[in-house]
Amino acid sequence: MRSHYCGLIHEALIDQSVSVCGWVDTVRLQSHVAFVDLRDHEGIVQIVVERESEEAFRQISGVGYEYCLRIEGTVRRRVSANDKLRSGQVEVLAGRIEILNKAEGLPFALHENPNEDTRLTYRYLELRRADMQRKMRLRTRLVSALRHYLDERGFQDIETPILTKATPEGARDYLVPSRVHPGEFFALPQSPQLFKQLLMVAGFDRYYQIARCFRDEDLRADRQPEFTQLDMEFAFVGERDVQDAVEAMIRHVFQEVSGVDLGGPFPRMSYAEAMARYGSDKPDLRIALELVDVAEHVRHVEFKVFSGPANDPAGRVAALRVPGGASFTRKQIDELGVHAAKYGAKGLAWLRVDALENGRDGINSPVAKFLDDAALEGVLGATAAQSGDLLLFGAGDYKTVSDFLGALRIKVARDLGLVENAWKPLWVVDFPMFEFDAEAKRFVALHHPFTAPKIDDVADLRANAANAVSRGYDMVLNGNEIGGGSIRIHRTDMQSAVFDLLGIGAEEAQAKFGFLLEALRYGAPPHGGIAFGIDRIAALMAGTDSIRDVIAFPKTASAQDLMTAAPSRVPGAQLAELHVQVVEPADR
């Protein structure tokens, strides 16, 4: 239907006949001539219709915004060039105009920015925007670059089931009732974890899949019920083999798709160091601020809020120095307290250094009076506080203090413009094998129950479970965990022991993971892998905070597709066939 794309009409075509198809971006009718900006995915070209072309001029007089047109005409040089357009040196003098489809009045003009619900309801219109086209096409290039890289290196792209068995990865499963087997359900996979391990048992050696995964979680800011990961697994490897291979891949695709040099090799940091210095297992290294432990300086004070955790092996007392933070108003400091509370803080102690040289008189702080001179000097020294700084304190159990001071670190850096414009990847390694869940009084897996411990002996692991380190690793970029993986357990005895330590009894293990335990009996090879969050990486590359910008048809925060109106009620007969019925909530 067309000889060229609108956006690619250029000077070499001058005097040639072309046909183009696209949408009316703007139309300006004058008495003897009409101008149309016609748009396709490559860009815009100006169409000129002169009154002398009677039929064409009659046609163009009737068209409106977002009409879909086909134009035959001749390329000529524009009188006044538009340097903003690639095609801005030329225009098409229309000979023939075909209205391919009319457009009614749009619910919003493409340059407007109505609320997200409206944009998602008419997603097919929002996607017409040049910036949305750019973001979505960047995602396509990312995925394509990853595939080409892996295809060239012998990785097997193998599809694993979507209708599968419940796999407990810490989130709720979406369930699918079986029609053929009454009362039974499939689950949608939270990841292809066990299938990819079985592919290693099956001898596929190198596997990848751009895999759709599903988690029925209460949606936080930027989660989706279905999301996409680059899932990978390698046989006969240790952690450095996997890390080196995928680091090279990520470096390659950032260079190829975005022209970004991630440098390398990526720095490596232990989980313990990341928590200590940044209060996070996914530290944003673009921010220079660090947490400073000050327990040793406050162990002796009367103030129990500090001295309690300072003397508790499971506690933490730390400070975050905010350079120039003394200029914060009381209101701003209160807001920081509110922010910290979201991450578990019960309060936020602070200390303003107005004039260091004035000693106690130069300090403004609700807690200073609880600190004797030794404590005060110790804290100021440890944090290297300067006049004009603000110190924020955390005291309590180690995890909570780290979490909220880590969150404050990011917030104040953003507020003060202290986030470097850079790409800062790193590996976080040496995760604890288990976390002790004080409430449930049992261990939970920090990665997942198939992650191998560094200790290779079952008895040793049992004896040192609380301090055991896993063979897991995360790739972190600018504060985002973009990939997570591990070397897996490949022996039945070790897998059974880990299930046991996690409180998964032999019977439950058999019911849920019997097929894995069985598969490990038949010469399963050592193996390991990783999964990357494609949505997040695409969003980072596209320079957007929201993964919704790089998903064609995303769902809302309440897990709805506003465009198609899903989920929706279904006829009772359909449910009857599936052997289920709806239980209306009591409050309805």
Next chain:
Amino acid sequence: MRSHYCGLIHEALIDQSVSVCGWVDTVRLQSHVAFVDLRDHEGIVQIVVERESEEAFRQISGVGYEYCLRIEGTVRRRVSANDKLRSGQVEVLAGRIEILNKAEGLPFALHENPNEDTRLTYRYLELRRADMQRKMRLRTRLVSALRHYLDERGFQDIETPILTKATPEGARDYLVPSRVHPGEFFALPQSPQLFKQLLMVAGFDRYYQIARCFRDEDLRADRQPEFTQLDMEFAFVGERDVQDAVEAMIRHVFQEVSGVDLGGPFPRMSYAEAMARYGSDKPDLRIALELVDVAEHVRHVEFKVFSGPANDPAGRVAALRVPGGASFTRKQIDELGVHAAKYGAKGLAWLRVDALENGRDGINSPVAKFLDDAALEGVLGATAAQSGDLLLFGAGDYKTVSDFLGALRIKVARDLGLVENAWKPLWVVDFPMFEFDAEAKRFVALHHPFTAPKIDDVADLRANAANAVSRGYDMVLNGNEIGGGSIRIHRTDMQSAVFDLLGIGAEEAQAKFGFLLEALRYGAPPHGGIAFGIDRIAALMAGTDSIRDVIAFPKTASAQDLMTAAPSRVPGAQLAELHVQVVEPADR
């Protein structure tokens, strides 16, 4: 962990140190030496362990079938070469042996062929077989070749939702209860049809996706609840644009992946011609046999079984000449009758031509007595029957006769070895827009309700619905519909009219397809596309009849995953969260 793959150890490595990892395919222990065939995905290499290497010999004495080993050793020339192996000129003299994992006694040896249930339960073992590795890796190459081809041509690989709204494509949907919206359900997509159309409305111009699709059908021989299609859509095209583009693609991937030249351009055949000559809309052109209409010769006979349909415009009387079929025993002919009955035949009339020169005396047939000389001669002439042939008759409504004679055509060709060893692609075009469902007394769509009619005018279509031809097209290869597509309706008025003709009222259309009708209002471009069955194409390339051979973890005919034991019961609390409960069938 290794320097080389087992199967790739070769003569250039002689005298070099290597390390290899793999599985014990065979082990032969002798008093002073042991031989192990060690296998990985690249093939087998012979490992030699001499008693002088005491520790290694001790280790190897303990290993069994399918143990997973790591071997360090030196490559040397074999005394007696094995020309069946790529590595057959050399062997590895083992210095050090590491047992990476033991293997218990396998449920079946890899060369054995237990029943399918056993193989599917231990799918990870079946997949270790060289032929399964070959088939699965061929599928990977197919998908990779398709992607590379399309990526180079500007197609955008865009993911569409799996959790979506019910789309009626003639099969049952799998449903997913929503936890957040009590009583509401998502459906798993039978295809991304409407999403890809909306991507065209959104201006993506060229789209593809290797898409997982779901149909909750009663499984026939070779169907799967989830299957994979190459889904494609183009904006601003007519049918020849789509057909030419994808024909070139299919030709390319067959050449690249399998070295098969499909020739071209593919022949084109109307639906009407395909049904008339082959009794099928997916004719297998490797079979020369054709159906012959003989109604004109039997219109006048008393025998109502023939004369009834022969005089009915909706009827058909046809014959299939089976060359050499006179040698069939009565039992074989009865079996053909049973086969025909599966496709709707109420009986199977036949006529054996023992000796054409003997006239009636040379004929053996239960129906010959009902045919006068004119009829008999007419039929024999029309079918060009020869002595030694068998004629099979079909008489009844057009569709049923075509179906069962078409099925018989394939069966007798297979039985008699009349299927040419060749690749025979074609396009089937000019499908009827609607089929009249006599039972429901209404039209049903032959493709799907979004297929455009050739008639572009709504009033014309309404007036000629029964005879309207669609803009649909199927790509057929060796009797398999490997791809099906169409130009779509892109105007609201036409889409509404087609819904109406299909008995989908305005209210129902709004409820189910309101978003599509809405999207077509805003300058939707003309567009069309196609979807290819990846599982089927991979199976054809791999030379297997069963798509289960090219799916890593397929389900059984009763839609179960025997390996993971899915579907399965789930705790009541989990269902309660989803606001559903199980309704046990009355007979349980």
